[in-house]
Amino acid sequence: MLRPNRMISTAEVRSVIEHGEVIENYPEDTRGKSCLIVGYGESKRFIHVVCAPKEDYLTIITVYLPKKGKWSDAFRVRKKS
Numbered sequence: 001m002l003r004p005n006r007m008i009s010t011a012e013v014r015s016v017i018e019h020g021e022v023i024e025n026y027p028e029d030t031r032g033k034s035c036l037i038v039g040y041g042e043s044k045r046f047i048h049v050v051c052a053p054k055e056d057y058l059t060i061i062t063v064y065l066p067k068k069g070k071w072s073d074a075f076r077v078r079k080k081s
Helices: 008-019
Strands: 019-024 032-040 045-055 058-064
Touching: 008 032, 008 058, 032 058
Parallel strands: none
Antiparallel strands: 019 032, 032 045, 045 058
16 A cells, blocks of 8 residues: 555456456366466556456456566566576
8 A cells, every 4th residue: 555556456457357368277276266367457567367267256366566577478477486
């Protein structure tokens, strides 16, 4: 909350889910099958959304701005540690 430039709006999350690209699948996640989606937010900034589709709803697990040092290929490929 102290860094407004890092805040992510509900509209941005919705846009990523509706128009983004699934870049990782987690079929064995303890919370149930889930995936990582990358998409654009305001000002064309990249946003990652981890979510788990259920029969009647979508669970949002986490949403964050990916760090350049950890991702390549327009934040679509996780860099090896």
